[in-house]
């Protein structure tokens with residue numbers, strides 16, 4: 243890992259969101275505070291390939307899977323089997339399972355090697371602060387963004403220190419992404435949209 247991104251990396255994550263909180267996070271009332279329609283869907287087009295790290299029970303995954311349509315794909319990479327089990331059920335109930343791919347990763351290895359530069363959009367929503375190294379995680383996610391593609395980072399201010407947030411952004415920038423304005427999330431704290439310039443590679 244690049245030691246300038248943050249130091250020292252911890253061997254274990256400080257906290258992993260438990261499955262019971264995953265149920266709370268999937269509550270539709272959350273839309274009053276954070277609406278996928280405003281935060282994520284303006285970035286999604288039919289046919290897109292989207293990578294989502296840490297989907298939990300799919301508060302964002304479900305609307306994104308609707309938006310990519312039958313030709314699109316949402317690849318969900320999650321560390322907890324309990325979350326994946328619940329997510330699978332919820333996707334299946336809505337007929338969206340076929341346009342998703344659910345993968346289990348480990349805290350040490352997100353398993354993204356074959357996704358390098360294949361994704362139109364990468365989502366890191368309220369997850370990076372739970373990873374061992376926010377900078378390294380964002381660098382790994384950034385490499386999956388294809389030229390012209392986007393990476394959206396959102397962190398809960400109370401759980402993510404300014405230093406960890408800066409390290410996360412530095413990780414993505416170190417992997418070749420540049421900041422770009424979000425179309426409709428002006429003024430939100432701890433939100434950054436990044437893009438891989440066209441013609442650039444990681």
Ligand SMILES: C[S@@+](CC[C@H](N)C(=O)[O-])C[C@H]1O[C@@H](n2cnc3c(N)ncnc32)[C@H](O)[C@@H]1O
Pocket residue numbers: 255258259264267268295296297298299300301302319320321322325347348349352367368369372373374
């Ligand atoms: C706070 S929840 C946020 C869930 C979802 N993104 C949302 O905003 O509703 C964090 C999720 O990230 C998962 N997670 C934590 N560390 C992870 C890692 N290294 N790789 C993949 N998923 C991880 C947790 O299991 C949990 O489902």
